Amino acid sequence: MHEFSTAVAITENVLNSAKRARAKKILSIRLEIGGLTLLNAEQVKFWVMEGLKETIGAESRVKIENINPEILCKNCGYIGDLHFMDDPTYHLSLPLFTCPQCNSSKIEIKKGKECVIRDIQILK
Amino acid sequence: MHIIKSEEGEVFDIELEEDLLKKNREIADKNRETLDSHKVLAIDVMGSIGSGKTSLIEKLTKSLKDRYRISMIAGDLTTTIDADRIHRNEVEVTQINTGKECHLDANLIKKALNELDLEKTDLLFIENVGNLICPAEFPLGSHKRVVVISVSEGPYMVVKHPYIFIDTDLVVINKIDLASSMDVSPENLTEDVAKIKPDVKVAKTNCRTGEGIGDVIRGLEL
Numbered sequence: 049m050h051e052f053s054t055a056v057a058i059t060e061n062v063l064n065s066a067k068r069a070r071a072k073k074i075l076s077i078r079l080e081i082g083g084l085t086l087l088n089a090e091q092v093k094f095w096v097m098e099g100l101k102e103t104i105g106a107e108s109r110v111k112i113e114n115i116n117p118e119i120l121c122k123n124c125g126y127i128g129d130l131h132f133m134d135d136p137t138y139h140l141s142l143p144l145f146t147c148p149q150c151n152s153s154k155i156e157i158k159k160g161k162e163c164v165i166r167d168i169q170i171l172k
Numbered sequence: 173m174h175i176i177k178s179e180e181g182e183v184f185d186i187e188l189e190e191d192l193l194k195k196n197r198e199i200a201d202k203n204r205e206t207l208d209s210h211k212v213l214a215i216d217v218m219g220s221i222g223s224g225k226t227s228l229i230e231k232l233t234k235s236l237k238d239r240y241r242i243s244m245i246a247g248d249l250t251t252t253i254d255a256d257r258i259h260r261n262e263v264e265v266t267q268i269n270t271g272k273e274c275h276l277d278a279n280l281i282k283k284a285l286n287e288l289d290l291e292k293t294d295l296l297f298i299e300n301v302g303n304l305i306c307p308a309e310f311p312l313g314s315h316k317r318v319v320v321i322s323v324s325e326g327p328y329m330v331v332k333h334p335y336i337f338i339d340t341d342l343v344v345i346n347k348i349d350l351a352s353s354m355d356v357s358p359e360n361l362t363e364d365v366a367k368i369k370p371d372v373k374v375a376k377t378n379c380r381t382g383e384g385i386g387d388v389i390r391g392l393e394l
Contacts, residue, residue, distance in 0.1 A: 050306065057192050069186055085193065086309050086335060133367065143334050145369045153371030157338065161197075161309075165190040172182050 051088055054163060055095030062168055063103055071170035074105035078167050082115040084130075084143075084160035089114065108168075117143075117160030123152035130160070196310050199278035203285060203313025210290035212243075214298060215392065216312050218336060219320030220329075221302030224346035226254040227379035228320055228388065229297045233261045235385055236394060240295040245284045247276040247301045254299060264288065275306035278313055295394070304333040311339065316392060322346040323356040330364035337365065342373045342391045349378045 058079065066074050077096070081087050089112040096110050117130040126149040132141035146153050207214050219225045226246075233242050243264040246255040255267040266284045268276060281298065288296070298314055300307045304321075319340045321329045324347050330337070337343070343365050345358045362374045373391040377384030 050309070054192060061188070061190055061192075065186055065188055069184065071184075075183065084335065084338065086305055142331060142368065144367070145334075145338055146371075151370065153369050161193060163192045165188045165192070167185055167187045167189075170184050170186060172184060 050086075051091035052095050054087060055092050055099055058092070058096050058165055059099035059105075061165055062105060063100075065168060066104060066170050069170055069172070071104060071172060073171040074100075074103075074108040075169040075171055076109040076111065077105070077165070079110065079112045080115050080162060080164040080166050081112055082160040082162040083117045084157060085163055087163060113166075115159055115162055115164075118158045119147070119155045120158050121147035121150060121152055122154040122156060123147060124150040126150070127158070130157075193309070196278045199282055200311040200313040203278055203281050204315070206282075206285055206290070207296070207313065207315070210293070212290055212293050212296050213316075214296040214312075214314040216298045216300060216307075216314035216317045217320060218300045218304070218307045218317065218340075219302065219322075219344075220304045220325060223302070223320045223322045223325060224344075224377075224379045225299050225302070225320050226257055228318075228344060228346065228377065228385075229258055229299055230261065231379050231382050231385045232297070232388065232394075233258060233263050235382075235389060236295065237261065237263070240394070241293050242295045242297065243288050243290075243293040245276075245281065245288070245296065245298045247280075247299055258297075264293070274301055274303045275310050276300050276312060277310045281312045304329070304336050308336045308338060316341045318342045318344060318388075318392070320344045320346055321361065323348060323351045323354045323358060323361070326354075327356045327360060330361055330368065334368050337369050337372065340369070340372055342375060342388065344384075344388055345374060345376045346379050348376045348384070349381070 093110050131144050131148040217225045244258050245266050247268045252267050255265045259265045266287045317340050358376050375387035375391050
């Protein structure tokens with residue numbers, strides 16, 4: 049939903065970091081987006097590349113990696129993947145906010161809500 | 173001292189590790205500290221446009237105003253219509269007009285908390301902007317989150333918007349008086365909620381008459 053504003057923030061951040069490092073060119077940008085954010089990676093990439101046009105990042109490769117959701121169950125201590133319900137009724141599988149081990153809803157999301165600029169590669 | 177200078181045309185990797193959504197979470201944690209230091213219980217009320225968020229808060233403030241000193245933060249794009257409705261119940265209301273934004277975020281709540289007299293507040297309702305997607309992404313620092321859905325939004329509201337229920341403590345299924353004319357089953361909606369998050373409490377209401385408001389109050393342990 050917030051792909052455009054997120055992409056603007058990413059672009060500004062990347063360009064400022066490259067400028068501080070006195071880069072002549074940005075070669076690549078590595079982003080990580082959590083599976084529980086409501087950010088569509090393809091749309092983020094599109095807007096980042098649009099924002100970099102006519103900048104030193106215009107030719108950079110933008111790579112987005114997905115961060116798999118990870119939960120901690122406060123009831124039984126399970127740490128691991130969130131489970132999804134595979135039901136043919138739904139085009140996308142439905143996330144289940146419960147512990148796959150003990151079915152408790154007392155879970156804490158440990159991973160999956162991030163939108164991280166991991167690193168950039170620059171040419172000096 | 174060895175000074176290593178980069179050569180012309182050399183390639184460098186710069187680690188940034190910058191999480192753009194982390195800032196909101198940090199401000200939300202600060203908001204929670206502010207609320208706790210003033211002993212204010214804050215409830216974030218989310219739901220789509222027209223689901224009955226304001227009606228629910230209106231009925232809750234009427235039922236609870238003798239037991240709690242209640243304040244409200246009303247999020248809306250441009251109007252004060254909802255804030256005015258609640259203000260009529262002698263509740264202190266701070267309006268946040270987001271302009272074009274589709275959700276409240278922790279920074280807007282931080283500003284609103286500065287405006288409110290927290291010393292004179294025990295219970296704070298935060299009415300989020302009408303939207304079932306974006307508010308899920310932006311915790312505000314509230315102690316509890318409520319999602320209001322209504323039968324007039326159709327039978328698939330829960331399964332189409334599962335992510336709004338991640339951190340939800342109570343789901344209110346509103347307009348149950350219209351269930352048969354809408355041909356939507358509140359029981360099926362309840363089952364859908366249980367599928368995604370079995371422990372979450374569900375209250376079925378008609379916020380125009382006040383039916384089910386007691387269940388909401390019990391569900392929120394107020």
